[in-house]
Amino acid sequence: MMDRTFLDLLYADAPREAYDDLLAQLGADAADQHALALQVRERLARHRGREAEMSALYDTANDLTAIRDLDTILAAIVRRARQLLHADMTYLSLNDEADGASYMKVTDGALTPEFRRLRLPLGTGLLGLVAQSGEPYFTEDYQADSRFVHRDFIDSAVAGEKIRAILGVPLVVEGRVIGALLAVHRTVRPFPPGEVTLLTSFAAHAAVALENARLFDQAREAVVSADLANELLRARSESVERAAQSHDRLTDVLLDGGGATGIADVLAEVLGGRVSVYDEGLRPLAGAGDQPAGLATAIEQARRTGRSVEVTPGTYVAVAAAGDEPLGTLVVRGAPLEQAERRTLERGAIVTALVLLFARTEAEAEERVRGELLTDLVAARDADLDRLRERARRQGAALDRPSVVAVAHLDGLDLHRAARTAGQLAGERHGLAAVHDGHVVVLAPGEDARELGEVLRARTSDALTTVGVAGPASGPGAVAATYREARRCVDTLRTLGRSGEVSDPAGLGVTRLLLGTSGPDDLADFVDRVLGPLLRWDAERGGSLVATLEAWFAAGGSLRGTGEVLHVHANTVGQRLERVGRLLGEDWRQPNRALDLQMALRVHRMRGQERS
Missing domain, CATH: 3.30.450.40 (GAF domain)
Structure with missing residues (x-):
């Protein structure tokens, strides 16, 4: 057993547990080989799945070119859909508009004859709802799902088949819903988007088959009518x-x-x-x-x-x-x-x-590989810089050139969709993109971090995007620190209530170090606690105590310097500072109080800039 390698396991299509067992035998030195083998195993599985999908769709398309027996074609579509989705049963229904119901046309995997003869009034059950609305529906557990109209005879047939999870998509011809195609499992399970898309494709093929059959029927009827109909038939054929x-x-x-x-x-x-x-x-x-x-x-x-x-x-x-x-x-x-x-x-x-x-699908697989590399870089998971450079080279990314990092927080846009947008931007610039810790991260060669952030925000213009940027970083070993700097910037922007902006560390100053983990409510409480009496005095009386205090700190405590900034006499400054002392307490000049006041003034000014 000790002579086996990860390559042997790949060749034998061994289960995941075999890889973990071999890692335990070989020790921590084989961790990289173990991770690489699992990535290759996953990619081989995806390729086999795509080959199965292509084969089934190819067979279905070939059948449509020589369609003569509609029932045979529909049965093949239902059978292949069941195989490809690994479903316990698939079935296709057609609508009877006169009767207001949808009836079973063909099934694959049914256990009971009662289910094969089932007719559902439109709007009842999942099948009836799909056949009536023309929209796809799915449920992880039909028996317990109250969204659908349950009837005793339907629930009895479903129970007889031991059905739990159901996915249904409509059959549409000439913009009209004519039935539905469904896949079911006899266990509770979800349906990922890929399965919904795949069953929809089979439904489209079934609709083509039905449309072609209708055209052939029309042509046959025309033959019987007259010589003109014969010409029409030849042209149609x-x-x-x-x-x-x-x-x-x-x-x-x-x-x-x-x-x-x-x-x-x-x-x-x-x-x-x-x-x-x-x-x-x-x-x-x-x-x-x-x-x-x-x-x-x-x-x-x-x-x-x-x-x-x-x-x-x-x-x-x-x-x-x-x-x-x-x-x-x-x-x-x-x-x-x-x-x-x-x-x-x-x-x-x-x-x-x-x-x-x-x-x-292929691009998403590549994005996952590139995203894993960027995640390793920002999280500093791999200390082998040469290996990181080689991984980047295989992905077409340059890590030895100075690079900048943009970290985006998005409101109103799906993260996966945003990741595709970021991936396109990174690909254009020979960089990397990923979703990490709930944020979209882009690493790209260059020295203008703000420009990268502005482009990323523009590309996601249908969402409220806040972007922190930092860099440039020199080499892969500096990426993690640059990412943390950009992340502090985006956290500080959101803390200050400045969502939708782009900023680098220079644009935030010391606030990014102090406010990166505070919330907007905490900041509001801090400003009110420290400056509240002055803010209320100015608001009620139209005064300038806050501006005077800020100018006094900026002038290093000089009355004359403060007066020159505010264009008032030094005595006026002194009178205002006496008022400040009465409102805040005479110890406001002490170092600890003075630091709080200066920080509160800075936060108040920056929040005011955002509101203006």
């Missing part, structure tokens, strides 16, 4: 065939890693126009970068209806989305599109969504 061929080519782009550019090239050739692809922020990914007029309105309409939208004659817009989350936008210019061609554009949007979703 050719259109469907072209659509199938284009879907094959788009699927090839997906599997070959062609990305947005490959999709744009295929659609441009098939549709005979110019195709542009934009990301969720409308930054160009492929094709022309100029945006047509009215694009934002068209995107909103396309998101709402789930179909392509004609902006101007010959210009069409389709949204690439995973569930309710928009991932990108496709724009086709220069050619009028028939309905079948518009469906091809919409299917291209589905493939684009998958490409962007997989790209995001």
Whole structure:
């Protein structure tokens, strides 16, 4: 057993416990190898998961190109969804609008015949709510969830199947909800966002299958009517065939890693126009970068209806989305599109969504690795500077150049979304970004810390962002101290009530050392306790006792110097200081009292600057 290595465990796909046991045998010197082996094991598991997702989606897409038996296709979709989500059961229902109910069309993993024949009134149970509202819903424990309308016959069928956790997404065709696709577990468990997105993608494929089946039915009915209908059938068949061929080519782009550019090239050739692809922020990914007029309105309409939208004659817009989350936008210019061609554009949007979703997953994995490196730097967890430099080099970051640190506290923006924004900024500057201790941290080469902080605040403009900055730091060993300095700055800004600002240590002075852990209420109490009588006197009588006291300290206790600053006679200064003594007590000049007064005056002035 002592001859085994972590590489042997990776090759054998050993469980986590085996790695811990081997670490215990090898001792603390093998801790780095143990951590690296676990990272590789996790990455291999993610790759296997992505390969399974790609394979299932590829098989489903291929089935759609040769669709003849709708029930067979739907059964395959439900079966593959169950396998990929590791669910105990999956099922698909279709709505009967005349009856006001949704009935089981196909199931995989059902235990009882009663469940396969179940019909739920729209709005009842989780399935009925999804089928009625067109919104995804999930519950960790259906039996105990009071959000849903429970009926005895539904709860009895659910109990017969021993169902606990349920995830349901709608089937939408032509902007109309026609049913739902659900995955269940017979144990209580949550559903992570990735599973919701994946089941939504399978629901989109099921909707394509149903739409194609409807088109084939219409074509068959047209054959019976007349010779004109025969011509229509041939044209429709050719259109469907072209659509199938284009879907094959788009699927090839997906599997070959062609990305947005490959999709744009295929659609441009098939549709005979110019195709542009934009990301969720409308930054160009492929094709022309100029945006047509009215694009934002068209995107909103396309998101709402789930179909392509004609902006101007010959210009069409389709949204690439995973569930309710928009991932990108496709724009086709220069050619009028028939309905079948518009469906091809919409299917291209589905493939684009998958490409962007997989790209995001890969990017998030890279961000996690880069974030772990930055966390080790700011927390000073790894004292081996050469190893830190090598890790940074592999991530494209430069640690030997002077670097600055920005620490941001955000109100009103999801931390994961902010981390993606910070990661993009760090990537542009060959730096690192991470979420650490509830804050977003960016380390980037440079010497202007305030400029980095201002850019980070601007990039997160839809949140109230307070940023502390420090640096430059020289080498990886100085990053931790620079981070602590920037963190004290952001804590001091928030303590002073100056949220939404950017500051470095020079901009805060000694207050950052004294106020970094105090709260705004504590500061208000301190100022009121020390200066309260003077503040109230000035407010009630329009006096200048606070200003006089501040000027007197600044003048080193000189009456004449104070008078010159305030443009009053020295005798007037003396009279005001006598009033200060009567309000505060005659010992206000003693060193301890004087220090408190000067600190209170400093805090009062800085809080006043923020309010002004």
